[in-house]
Amino acid sequence: VQGSPRGVDVVAFDGDDTLWHSEHLFTEAQARMAELLAPYVERDELEARLRETERANLPLFGFGVKGFTLSLIEAAIDLSGGAIPARDIGELVALGKSMLDHPVELLDGAAEAVEALADHHPLVLVTKGDLVHQESKIARSGLAARFARIEIVTNKDAATYRRIIAATGTSPERFVMVGNSLKSEIEPVLAVGGHAIHVPYEHVSHHEHVADLTALQGRYHEVASLREVPAVVAQIAARSIDR
Amino acid sequence: VQGSPRGVDVVAFDGDDTLWHSEHLFTEAQARMAELLAPYVERDELEARLRETERANLPLFGFGVKGFTLSLIEAAIDLSGGAIPARDIGELVALGKSMLDHPVELLDGAAEAVEALADHHPLVLVTKGDLVHQESKIARSGLAARFARIEIVTNKDAATYRRIIAATGTSPERFVMVGNSLKSEIEPVLAVGGHAIHVPYEHVSHHEHVADLTALQGRYHEVASLREVPAVVAQIAARSIDR
Numbered sequence: 001v002q003g004s005p006r007g008v009d010v011v012a013f014d015g016d017d018t019l020w021h022s023e024h025l026f027t028e029a030q031a032r033m034a035e036l037l038a039p040y041v042e043r044d045e046l047e048a049r050l051r052e053t054e055r056a057n058l059p060l061f062g063f064g065v066k067g068f069t070l071s072l073i074e075a076a077i078d079l080s081g082g083a084i085p086a087r088d089i090g091e092l093v094a095l096g097k098s099m100l101d102h103p104v105e106l107l108d109g110a111a112e113a114v115e116a117l118a119d120h121h122p123l124v125l126v127t128k129g130d131l132v133h134q135e136s137k138i139a140r141s142g143l144a145a146r147f148a149r150i151e152i153v154t155n156k157d158a159a160t161y162r163r164i165i166a167a168t169g170t171s172p173e174r175f176v177m178v179g180n181s182l183k184s185e186i187e188p189v190l191a192v193g194g195h196a197i198h199v200p201y202e203h204v205s206h207h208e209h210v211a212d213l214t215a216l217q218g219r220y221h222e223v224a225s226l227r228e229v230p231a232v233v234a235q236i237a238a239r240s241i242d243r
Numbered sequence: 244v245q246g247s248p249r250g251v252d253v254v255a256f257d258g259d260d261t262l263w264h265s266e267h268l269f270t271e272a273q274a275r276m277a278e279l280l281a282p283y284v285e286r287d288e289l290e291a292r293l294r295e296t297e298r299a300n301l302p303l304f305g306f307g308v309k310g311f312t313l314s315l316i317e318a319a320i321d322l323s324g325g326a327i328p329a330r331d332i333g334e335l336v337a338l339g340k341s342m343l344d345h346p347v348e349l350l351d352g353a354a355e356a357v358e359a360l361a362d363h364h365p366l367v368l369v370t371k372g373d374l375v376h377q378e379s380k381i382a383r384s385g386l387a388a389r390f391a392r393i394e395i396v397t398n399k400d401a402a403t404y405r406r407i408i409a410a411t412g413t414s415p416e417r418f419v420m421v422g423n424s425l426k427s428e429i430e431p432v433l434a435v436g437g438h439a440i441h442v443p444y445e446h447v448s449h450h451e452h453v454a455d456l457t458a459l460q461g462r463y464h465e466v467a468s469l470r471e472v473p474a475v476v477a478q479i480a481a482r483s484i485d486r
Contacts, residue, residue: 057340059379060340060343060344060375060376061309061343061375062373062374062375062376063375066304066309066310066313066373067309069313070309070312070313070336070339073316073332073336074333074336076329077329077330077332077333077336078333080329082328082329082330082333083329084329085325085329086319086320086323086325086326086327086328086329086332087320087325089316089320089329089332090317090320090321090325093313093316093317093320096313097300097303100303100304101303130305130309130373130374131305131373131374131395131396131397132303132304132305132306132397133303133305135397136302152374153374154374154375154378
């Protein structure tokens with residue numbers, strides 16, 4: 001065990017694209033939709049309109065595969081001027097179902113990082129999307145038993161993290177969040193005074209987006225792999241005690 | 244105040260068709276789908292196939308409007324042999340969106356029952372369906388502030404109620420569930436040793452389905468209106484103390 005867990009109470013993980021792959025399923029579905037709509041529309045316009053449809057539907061649908069599939073269908077009908085055959089729309093429904101049914105593929109080092117940390121900290125999983133799909137992915141991930149608490153939420157904003165930190169009986173300075181999204185897992189946690197470990201998905205570095213690193217007093221960390229996370233948590237814990 | 248709350252700790256309510264109307268939106272959507280599909284299929288066959296499609300998709304979609312809408316679309320394509328125009332499928336998507344966006348209409352007496360009980364008991368809302376839709380309905384119901392805890396779940400089985408009872412720090416014999424569905428809110432709560440108040444939706448009585456009432460030792464109650472619920476809770480509380 002590196003360091004002491006005494007300065008850190010709770011370690012929380014994001015699910016999609018932090019512990020298991022997710023984004024590539026959306027990208028692949030969109031590519032298949034582009035093939036189906038090739039007779040009607042250019043790929044660029046399709047992508048722009050799909051994003052627009054998804055954004056407009058977000059307040060009603062929230063995040064997740066079911067809403068994404070309905071947005072695919074809506075955009076396909078619009079973009080084809082109603083000319084797309086029903087069979088092709090049926091293929092979009094089937095595409096959505098195959099996304100929901102897709103095996104859960106853990107990221108490299110996910111199981112090891114969760115195992116190593118679970119021995120010293122209560123772990124929380126904070127994930128966003130369709131309730132039944134997230135529950136099914138958590139069950140199939142094989143990691144569920146390692147989490148003391150599972151939070152499936154509609155929005156990952158500062159208020160959500162404040163509520164979760166309070167519910168776990170800790171305080172922000174003893175809370176560490178691990179995730180791949182600056183917007184959903186890093187910035188709101190830093191905003192409420194917590195620690196955040198950024199694990200960019202597929203080695204895309206975004207750290208230029210984190211404003212004013214000096215003001216964060218070492219609460220922001222970026223690692224290239226989940227394998228580095230236990231050591232960073234241990235450093236945070238040790239440093240907190242020194243103060 | 245009738246009776247004493249001392250024998251009852253927590254009162255839990257179902258949402259859909261207990262506190263607010265929901266089922267009629269599904270019935271109306273299905274009727275519109277039947278109109279669109281009238282050229283292809285008889286109404287009876289449509290209803291049977293839609294139910295079958297919903298049942299087959301339940302493990303992937305869970306309960307809720309988004310999955311229902313995808314099942315409508317899938318069944319419409321199948322039942323029309325792929326002949327349904329894309330525009331009609333677009334109308335099914337729009338139908339789903341209007342269901343999600345529909346104003347929340349409280350049942351008669353819902354606000355009063357919740358108000359009256361919230362003064363004496365921590366209240367829990369236990370509801371099933373799409374996370375974002377349930378959250379939105381709870382917010383728009385105007386009742387959210389009266390609930391100490393809100394549980395949006397994928398399944399209302401005995402294990403779910405056992406977990407909720409434990410999470411509220413009470414025991415089954417001091418827990419009362421109020422709901423309209425024997426399968427989702429009454430039977431599983433009785434099975435774990437709790438009290439259940441059945442408020443049948445639209446005065447359809449189903450009490451013949453509750454097996455072996457004598458074995459329930461007065462833990463099953465049926466009322467015609469939410470207005471009667473506070474008095475029944477008070478009776479349960481008083482009786483528990485007498486024992």
